[in-house]
Amino acid sequence: MTTFSVHTQDSAPEDAHEVLKKARNNFGFIPNLLGVLAEAPVAAEAYLSMIDLCRRSSMxxxxxxxxxxxxxxxxxxxxxxxxxxxxxxxxxxxxxxxxxxxxxxxxxxxxxxxxxxxxxxxxxxxxxxxxxxxxxxxxxxxxxxxxxxxxxxxxxxxxxxxxxxxxxxxxxxxxxxxxxxxxxxx
CATH class of the missing domain: 1.20.1290.10 (AhpD-like)
Incomplete structure (x- = not known):
């Protein structure tokens, strides 16, 4: 079984640092989901952006x-x-x-x-x-x-x-x- 990393601010790829900083600011910590998504920084950024878009919906x-x-x-x-x-x-x-x-x-x-x-x-x-x-x-x-x-x-x-x-x-x-x-x- 493949084990996926749960990145921290220190272990994440450099281009994920900004999105993890945003996650910490939003949640008060870096949720493990964002730590996993940080392996592909575009995935982490997409998730945070999509959550923000949902919050801006008319619901x-x-x-x-x-x-x-x-x-x-x-x-x-x-x-x-x-x-x-x-x-x-x-x-x-x-x-x-x-x-x-x-x-x-x-x-x-x-x-x-x-x-x-x-x-x-x-x-x-x-x-x-x-x-x-x-x-x-x-x-x-x-x-x-x-x-x-x-x-x-x-x-x-x-x-x-x-x-x-x-x-x-x-x-x-x-x-x-x-x-x-x-x-x-x-």
């Missing part, structure tokens, strides 16, 4: 996390589910939303449930969504802009989830209290 903070959680769940990414749980709590996302995402239970807010289901369909169907599913999503009060933003969110999570699966990224101590396993695997 509310809760909708952003529902979308990230939905992709993490489909991809069964233990690292990202734990990390996003910690970040969601820092951003004061309602605990009921976080727990429904982590447990795979239905959201009490029908709009959030529709957002989750649509996002998971985008992932599961690799973007080949029937027109009636798009119409149902739009009828729930979402817009075409949201559809396109979801694709950005999915792309962001493909980068991080796939990296974590391939590299076996170890969970950071800072996220350990939020460790996650898919409910059917507990």
């Amino acid at each position: 509310t903070p809760t909708e952003r996390h529902v979308t990230w959680f939905a992709v993490n769940d489909v991809h069964e990414c233990q690292y990202c589910m734990a990390a996003h749980t910690a970040v969601a709590r820092l951003e004061e996302i309602p605990e009921a939303v976080i727990e429904a995402a982590r447990n795979g239970t239905t959201y009490h807010d029908e709009r959030l449930q529709i957002l989750r289901e649509f996002t998971q369909n985008v992932v599961n169907q690799r973007g080949v969504i029937p027109p009636e599913a798009v119409t149902q999503f739009l009828d729930a009060g979402f817009t075409q802009k949201h559809v396109l933003e979801i694709i950005v969110f999915v792309s962001t999570k493909v980068l991080s989830n796939y990296t974590n699966h391939i590299a076996g990224t170890p969970l950071d101590q800072e996220f350990s209290a939020c460790e996650w396993k898919k409910p059917n695997e507990v």
Whole structure:
């Protein structure tokens, strides 16, 4: 089995130093995911840029996390589910939303449930969504802009989830209290 390095500021390639400095400024530490991505500095920079773009989307903070959680769940990414749980709590996302995402239970807010289901369909169907599913999503009060933003969110999570699966990224101590396993695997 190939072992991937989890770079620190000192061990990372020189052209990754700036992006790791940005990660430390954003998070207060360098998350292991960014340490792994630093092996290919463009990957680390892409991830930070994509997260920033997601934050600038038209979605509310809760909708952003529902979308990230939905992709993490489909991809069964233990690292990202734990990390996003910690970040969601820092951003004061309602605990009921976080727990429904982590447990795979239905959201009490029908709009959030529709957002989750649509996002998971985008992932599961690799973007080949029937027109009636798009119409149902739009009828729930979402817009075409949201559809396109979801694709950005999915792309962001493909980068991080796939990296974590391939590299076996170890969970950071800072996220350990939020460790996650898919409910059917507990």
